[in-house]
Amino acid sequence: MSGKLKIRQALKECLRKFILPAAYHIYCIRYSGPDQRLIVFADAHHQKFPEDMQLLKEEMQRRGYRTLELVHDFSEISFGTSVKSMLSFLKYYAQAGLVVICDYYLPVISVKKRKVTKVVQLWHACGAYKKFGYDARDDLISVKDQNMFRNFDLVAVSSEHCRKVYADAFHLPLDKVQALGVSRTDRYFSEKFMADCCSRFFKEYPEAAGKKIILWAPTFRQNAGEGILFGAEAIDRLEERLSPEWFVIRKVHPHLEKRMAASNCRIPTEQLYAAADLLITDYSSVIFDFTLTGKPILVYAPDREQYEKERGFYLKLEELPAKVVTNGEELAAVIERGEYKTTSEKYGEFMKNQLQMCDGHATSRIADYIESIRKE
Incomplete structure (x- = not known):
């Protein structure tokens, strides 16, 4: 400290x-x-x-x-x-x-x-x-x-x-x-809210029209007062490697946005789920909100063992409705091959255990x- x-x-x-x-x-x-x-x-x-x-x-x-x-x-x-x-x-x-x-x-x-x-x-x-x-x-x-x-x-x-x-x-x-x-999740069940979010995104970022949208939304490391960003270099390499059909939104945790220019989007995170086709996150709770959209999720966790030792989890990462990758090369390869989708059964089990009352x-x-x- x-x-x-x-x-x-x-x-x-x-x-x-x-x-x-x-x-x-x-x-x-x-x-x-x-x-x-x-x-x-x-x-x-x-x-x-x-x-x-x-x-x-x-x-x-x-x-x-x-x-x-x-x-x-x-x-x-x-x-x-x-x-x-x-x-x-x-x-x-x-x-x-x-x-x-x-x-x-x-x-x-x-x-x-x-x-x-x-x-x-x-x-x-x-x-x-x-x-x-x-x-x-x-x-x-x-x-x-x-x-x-x-x-x-x-x-x-x-x-x-x-x-x-x-x-x-x-x-x-x-x-x-x-x-x-x-309470917040009630909005995701409103067709009007989701449609308005999509309209706002493509109005502010018309260059993303017709592309597949990746939302990178990581959490911070250490405590909130001195949080640090982890994984940005892998996202840099991912953007360089992906074909022009992809558009990457970077939206870091609000605690980090106050101290660094790491996000490339002004829209609040919860208003980006409607436009995004794929979420990349790590240990952030955005994974729960995004699960309600039924869209695919990738968990990029190169420091998984260290984070588990220092902070810890209530569940195993394999229980998430997501594919877990641990290095930047694998992250890019999974996206390029289209291997980032998960089964509906895994979504259903996760919803039952973690999001049962978000209806x-x-x-x-x-x-x-x-x-x-x-x-x-």
């Missing part, structure tokens, strides 16, 4: 242990009780409102709830500004009947919240692929003395198979994790469940 990151972690620890709990206590005294019709959607990792929470926000608004968005990318603003944002959140944390997040969010876990205020975690990844939470050393590099997820009343996951994995990774009782589906109706199920726990 770099010196800069160590300083940032020390400051966050001071906030978590002293400043944020004190501020929340004051706000709870000021505001006698939460407004059960107010929902706060909060995030510290995006500049714009996250797609992971958009459909649920719209659904809750349709049901008559008032919503408030508190979204800032803490990595892009000063430490002082991020502290102000956290304090602003705590003011509404003390007033809201429900808080919805989709990633780690320090202010949520730093206090002993009111029991009547419910916290819903719409985790940003489907399924259970690479290890996370308390199962991964790089995921939680601070916060040793309390459960980072103790305030969660609901974690919505993509299948029954995933419930225990998430409960263990978050150190939560199993009943706090429910197989309701992942286009996840958002309404999550909203129904929220309304049921609000009455507790």
